[in-house]
Structures are given as C-alpha cells and as structure tokens.
Amino acid sequence: MRRVSLHWGLVLLLLCPLLHGSRKEEKTLAIIKPDGVSSHYTNKIKAVILESGFAIVREKILQLDEGNATYFYSEHSGKSFFPRLITYMTSGPVCLMVLEKVNAVSDWRTLIGPTDARKAKVSHPTSIRAMCGVDLERNCVHGSDSRESAAREIAFFFGDINTGKGDRKHDEL
Numbered sequence: 304m305r306r307v308s309l310h311w312g313l314v315l316l317l318l319c320p321l322l323h324g325s326r327k328e329e330k331t332l333a334i335i336k337p338d339g340v341s342s343h344y345t346n347k348i349k350a351v352i353l354e355s356g357f358a359i360v361r362e363k364i365l366q367l368d369e370g371n372a373t374y375f376y377s378e379h380s381g382k383s384f385f386p387r388l389i390t391y392m393t394s395g396p397v398c399l400m401v402l403e404k405v406n407a408v409s410d411w412r413t414l415i416g417p418t419d420a421r422k423a424k425v426s427h428p429t430s431i432r433a434m435c436g437v438d439l440e441r442n443c444v445h446g447s448d449s450r451e452s453a454a455r456e457i458a459f460f461f462g463d464i465n466t467g468k469g470d471r472k473h474d475e476l
C-alpha cells in the first residue's frame with residue numbers, strides 16, 4: 304500500500320512541471336549591436352548568457368543593410384530617432400543569437416537591464432547594458448519584448464528553426 308502511494312506521488316511530482324505553463328522552455332532573440340561587437344564584448348556577453356542558464360541554440364554574425372534594419376525596426380519608422388537607429392544598426396556587423404531557457408524572454412530583458420544604458424549604470428550596475436552600453440540609443444544589446452516579438456524576430460533572421468526550412472535555404476547560399 305505504501306509503495307503504491309509513493310508511486311503516485313512520484314507521478315504527480317514528474318507531471319507538475321509539465322502541467323505548469325510558466326515552466327515551459329522559451330526562445331528569445333538576442334542581438335549584440337555593432338558597438339558591442341566592435342568593442343570586443345561578444346565573448347564576455349556570451350559568458351554571462353551561459354552562466355545565467357541560457358542555451359545559445361543558434362548564432363550568426365551578420366552585416367545588416369538599410370533594408371534589413373528598416374524592416375526589423377519598422378514599428379519605430381515614424382520616430383525622430385529612426386534614421387540614427389538605422390545608421391547605428393548598419394554601422395558594423397551584429398551578433399544574432401537565439402537563446403533558450405524557461406522564461407527566456409523576460410529573463411533576458413532582466414539580464415540586459417534598462418533600455419537607457421546611462422540609467423542602467425546607476426540602477427542596474429550588474430546588467431549587460433551597464434557593462435557595455437553608452438546611452439539610450441547605443442545600448443549594446445537587444446532583447447525581444449514579448450513571446451510574439453521573439454517568434455517574429457527569430458523567424459526574420461533564422462527562418463523557421465523548428466522545421467529547419469529557413470536554415471536549409473540559408474545553407475545553400
């Protein structure tokens with residue numbers, strides 16, 4: 304009798320994480336922006352990523368052109384800072400990474416810190432933007448702001464990584 308209840312206890316224990324939605328593995332897009340790459344922060348940032356429990360499941364270095372950057376940031380296209388943002392994002396290669404972990408979207412946002420790197424240096428001194436960002440615009444790293452954005456941004460740069468379709472296309476280049 305005791306063995307039976309122990310058995311069901313174990314089954315429940317194993318099912319628990321599966322039934323609890325928030326424990327699901329999630330993917331997010333991380334970008335090390337041109338100044339982060341050119342100032343040699345890539346390896347330091349990757350070390351922080353791995354130490355924080357993320358897996359880097361995809362990675363590539365890419366030089367964005369004006370068309371890519373304009374499309375990627377299209378939601379900001381009317382804003383006054385938009386031309387500067389496009390100039391910045393196309394000023395050198397970026398490092399794109401798909402990060403995976405439980406709660407990846409919000410945990411990566413927490414790890415990078417506030418959007419304005421100047422504020423990050425004061426309020427979140429251990430954040431990535433405090434380490435390598437300069438100000439509100441040159442803030443060194445990007446993180447998707449929601450699961451929906453993450454899916455869209457990952458598909459834009461890596462294709463459909465679940466079926467490998469986008470990748471196959473890319474490999475042929």
Ligand SMILES: *[C@@H]1O[C@H](CO)[C@@H](O)[C@H](O)[C@H]1NC(C)=O
Nearest residue numbers: 367368369370371459460461
């Ligand atoms: C960026 O634009 C170029 C054409 O200018 C295109 O060949 C390339 O596939 C684009 N990259 C992405 C990620 O959309």
